[in-house]
Amino acid sequence: MLTIYGVYRSRASRAIWLAYEIGLPFRHVPVIQAYRLADPAAPGAPLNTRSPEFLRINPNGRIPSIEDDGLVLHESLAINLYLAKKYGGALGPADLAEDGRMTMWALWAATEVEPHALQVLFHRAARPPAERDPAVARAAVEALRAPFAVLNQELAGSGFLVGGRFTVADLNVAEVVRYALPAPELFEAAPAVRAWLETCHARPAFKRMMEEREREPA
Amino acid sequence: MLTIYGVYRSRASRAIWLAYEIGLPFRHVPVIQAYRLADPAAPGAPLNTRSPEFLRINPNGRIPSIEDDGLVLHESLAINLYLAKKYGGALGPADLAEDGRMTMWALWAATEVEPHALQVLFHRAARPPAERDPAVARAAVEALRAPFAVLNQELAGSGFLVGGRFTVADLNVAEVVRYALPAPELFEAAPAVRAWLETCHARPAFKRMMEEREREPA
Numbered sequence: 001m002l003t004i005y006g007v008y009r010s011r012a013s014r015a016i017w018l019a020y021e022i023g024l025p026f027r028h029v030p031v032i033q034a035y036r037l038a039d040p041a042a043p044g045a046p047l048n049t050r051s052p053e054f055l056r057i058n059p060n061g062r063i064p065s066i067e068d069d070g071l072v073l074h075e076s077l078a079i080n081l082y083l084a085k086k087y088g089g090a091l092g093p094a095d096l097a098e099d100g101r102m103t104m105w106a107l108w109a110a111t112e113v114e115p116h117a118l119q120v121l122f123h124r125a126a127r128p129p130a131e132r133d134p135a136v137a138r139a140a141v142e143a144l145r146a147p148f149a150v151l152n153q154e155l156a157g158s159g160f161l162v163g164g165r166f167t168v169a170d171l172n173v174a175e176v177v178r179y180a181l182p183a184p185e186l187f188e189a190a191p192a193v194r195a196w197l198e199t200c201h202a203r204p205a206f207k208r209m210m211e212e213r214e215r216e217p218a
Numbered sequence: 219m220l221t222i223y224g225v226y227r228s229r230a231s232r233a234i235w236l237a238y239e240i241g242l243p244f245r246h247v248p249v250i251q252a253y254r255l256a257d258p259a260a261p262g263a264p265l266n267t268r269s270p271e272f273l274r275i276n277p278n279g280r281i282p283s284i285e286d287d288g289l290v291l292h293e294s295l296a297i298n299l300y301l302a303k304k305y306g307g308a309l310g311p312a313d314l315a316e317d318g319r320m321t322m323w324a325l326w327a328a329t330e331v332e333p334h335a336l337q338v339l340f341h342r343a344a345r346p347p348a349e350r351d352p353a354v355a356r357a358a359v360e361a362l363r364a365p366f367a368v369l370n371q372e373l374a375g376s377g378f379l380v381g382g383r384f385t386v387a388d389l390n391v392a393e394v395v396r397y398a399l400p401a402p403e404l405f406e407a408a409p410a411v412r413a414w415l416e417t418c419h420a421r422p423a424f425k426r427m428m429e430e431r432e433r434e435p436a
Contacts, residue, residue, distance in 0.1 A: 059368045060330065071315045075325040082318035097289045100300035103321060107293040110329050112278065150277045 002026040002083075005054065006063030007033075008213035011076040014175045015064050016212070018080050018168065020205035022087050030216070031063050077106035077172045084168035091168050101162045102169040109176040112147040116140040117179035124182035141183045151177070152190035159196060166200070174200040220244040220301075223272065224281030225251075226431035229294040232393045233282050234430070236298050236386065238423035240305050248434070249281050295324035295390045302386035309386050319380045320387040327394040330365040334358040335397035342400035359401045369395070370408035377414060384418070392418040 004019065006012025007030045019026050034040035034050040047054060049061040058065040058074050065074045068086075073079050081102060084092035093099035119140035123132045151173070158164040161173060174197055180186055187194040200206060222237065224230025225248045237244050252258035252268040265272060267279040276283040276292050283292045286304070291297050299320060302310035311317035337358035341350045369391070376382040379391060392415055398404055405412040418424060 059371060060326070060365070069315075071318065073318050073322050075322045075329075078318060078322040078325045081321055082314065085317070086314055096300065096304055097287075099303070100289065100291050100296060103299055103324075104291050104293045104296040106321075107296045107325065107328055108278070110325055111293075111332075114329075115333070147278070153277060 003029060003067040005029045005031045005057060005065045005067075007031065008209070008216045009218075010063045011175075012064035013209055013213060014076045014172065015066060015079050015083065017175070017206055017209040018083055018088070018091070018171055020208050021091060021171070021203070022083070022089075024083070024087050033063065034061070076175075077110060080168050080172055081106060088168060090165060091171075093167075094163060098162050098167075102167065102172075105161050105169040106172050108147075109173045112150075113144065113173075114176045114179070116143040117176060120144070120183045121179040121181075137183070141186060144180060144183070144186055145189070148180075148186050148190045148193055152192045155192040155196045159192070159199070166203070170196070170200055221247060221285040223247045223249045223275060223283045223285075225249065226427070226434045227436075228281045229393075230282035231427055231431060232294045232390065233284060233297050233301065235393070235424055235427040236301055236306070236309070236389055238426050239309060239389070239421070240301070240307075242301070242305050251281065252279070294393075295328060298386050298390055299324060306386060308383060309389075311385075312381060316380050316385075320385065320390075323379050323387040324390050326365075327391045330368075331362065331391075332394045332397070334361040335394060338362070338401045339397040339399075355401075359404060362398060362401070362404055363407070366398075366404050366408045366411055370410045373410040373414045377410070377417070384421070388414070388418055 002019065002024060004012055004015050004026050006015075008016065010033060016028070029047070031051075031054050032046050032048045034048040037045055037048055039045060040048045040050045049063060055061055057067070057072060060074060062074060064076050064079060065072060066079050066083075068083075073082055084102075085099070093102055117140070119136055123134065123137035123140070154161060160166055161169040177193065177197060187197070220237065220242060222230055222233050222244050224233075226234060228251060234246070247265070249269075249272050250264050250266045252266040255263055255266055257263060258266045258268045267281060273279055275285070275290060278292060280292060282294050282297060283290060284297050284301075286301075291300055303317070311320055335358070337354055341352065341355035341358070372379060378384055379387040395411065395415060405415070
């Protein structure tokens, strides 16, 4: 059986959402980010990204990781491409050209969007107000205008990224773009992105993941 | 026929090296980075990443892009995964597990290594000395110690990343790690990484790419 390592409040949400889309059962090991703990090495501390037993699974000390039929994989977007190809049917690629485009969108999201979107999230929502820097948030929003315009142009066609249907490419990119939600001005300027993200977030599998996430102890 | 857009002195080197490994003929369109030109919009300026005719191919304004049988792809590491699967034989994955690991290493390199390795390159080698900041270089070197340790541990086994042979995973990661060469202390602490990079750089296809690169007008 598939094992997913990582709490819901992490990039593990991506793999969990996909597993729910597929109806793929999994064992969930809620490894938590070490930086969220006062003392990750304390006796009795929960299993975390600096725990020796997790570092044996992922020496990078990052979540999520998965184990599937003896294969250990890291990197959330690569995990999802793998799971979609193995188990996802039409959520995965129909041919090598779609495979190439799905991989392209994953790398695009990880490099063009995610670093800036995380700054938006940190400095407009996630950090305590006293630790937010509005200038950092503004710079991140400015950096996201160009990739949002590219995404908007792409989605203005069929409404999806690859093959005119909802696929793992949409799921992966949507999970990265979600971090930028505290910048509504980006979505106002990119109506096709806004409509697409609403479509993605209306999916039962996404809602189920978010409900489980809310139930997870903070 | 495959078309590769992008000068050798760019991430297009990655796709060109792979094409040479495979023996895959291609048409080369030497699109140059706009930031390297005094006035990219001047009449008679060379084709560059802000030229309207290139933005119609890649609205992100990045190189490389490829066109292959009507498929346009961007993101160098995704391009290489696609080309290896389509044309690369044993350079590509033998099965879905190898495919997953090759994709994982591409995302790992792009997120864990490349941002820091570029800072090493800029602030120790590429920029004019007056524009280098030793503190930025030092911080980037420190940030690379953990990923270099992970890579070293992985390579200490078979000497390659996937399947015990040289594959597109090694090529992709090697091209990212190359940017960190101006930090020899990283390689001294990671002997398996140093030996692996030397092996990669001894390949005739890499040497041919670098020779062509040297011939390209600066």
